Amino acid sequence: MKLVTIVLVILFIQPSYSASSPIRPISTKSEHIYGALNAPVSIIMYSDFSCPYCKKLRLTLKKFVNQSSGQVNWVYRHFPLENNSLGYLQQANAIECSGKMYGNExxxxxxxNLFNLPNNTPENAQQFITLAAxxxxxxxxxxxxxxxxxxxxPLIEQDQKEAKELGLTGTPGVVFVNNKNNKIIVKQGALNYANLTKFSRAVVNSPSDDKLK
Known part of the structure; x- marks a missing residue:
């Protein structure tokens, strides 16, 4: 898949975001990014381990990014639902710890591995984290x-606050970001491959509005 024709440059310039956008800038140094760091389009997924649709979308996103020829990357952010127990928050903390301690991979x-564990329940969070580790x-x-x-x-709570400011009410939340002009398209639910293609192309060709829905 090729979304746009681009001229490759050696230096990747970090995108800037307009003041009206609730999304914080995507950091290639501190964010968890799957795919090419300098991709012209980023797909931010706001996720929670209690969400079966997040598990489904994760597989679709991975395939989509792998087949995008470096045109799209995937950024993981948290959106723990307020009625969730401490166990799922522990799992969110676990992946943050793993990334900071051992690296992006x-x-x-x-x-x-946390998503793939059968019968992953918050009551046995420590056991599941140990198995997945x-x-x-x-x-x-x-x-x-x-x-x-x-x-x-605090980082998890920051992601949660950001998701709410975007108008998201459940998971998965999906935001398509044009890293050239900062335009975004906000969607919710387990989008299929065709939807990912459609909205990735749309954000590249988006008008001048700061946020499209």
Whole structure:
């Protein structure tokens, strides 16, 4: 898939965002990004481990990005639902800890393994995190120490606040970002491959509005 014809440059310029946009700038240094860092289009997924549709969309997004020839990347952000128990928040903290402690590949590996565990329930969060960490070749004891510190809880809450400001009411929330002109398209639900193609193309050709829905 080729969305636009672009001239490749050596230096990647970080996109700037208009004051009216509730989305914070995508950071290639601190964000969890799957795909080419300099892709002209980013798809931000606001996700929660209690959401079966997030699991479904994750697989579609991975395939879509892999087949985009570097034109699209996927940015993971959190949207823990308010009626969720502490267990799912622990899992959100777990993937943040894995990324900061062991790197981006470990973040995506642990995310995948947590989603793939059968009967993942919040009541057994620590057990599931330990199992997923082992499958991801991570030190589960170190990981649990980081999780219990709640070090990354403010970041998770920041993502949650951002999702609400975008008008999202459930998961998955999906935002298509044109990294050239900062335009966004906001959608909600488990979009299929055709939808991802449609809105990725639309945000490239979007008018001058700051936010489209």
């Amino acid at each position: 470990s973040f995506w590996a642990l995310t995948q 082992q499958k991801s070749n991570l030190n589960s004891k170190e990981l649990m120490l980081c999780i219990n510190s709640n070090k990354y809880q």
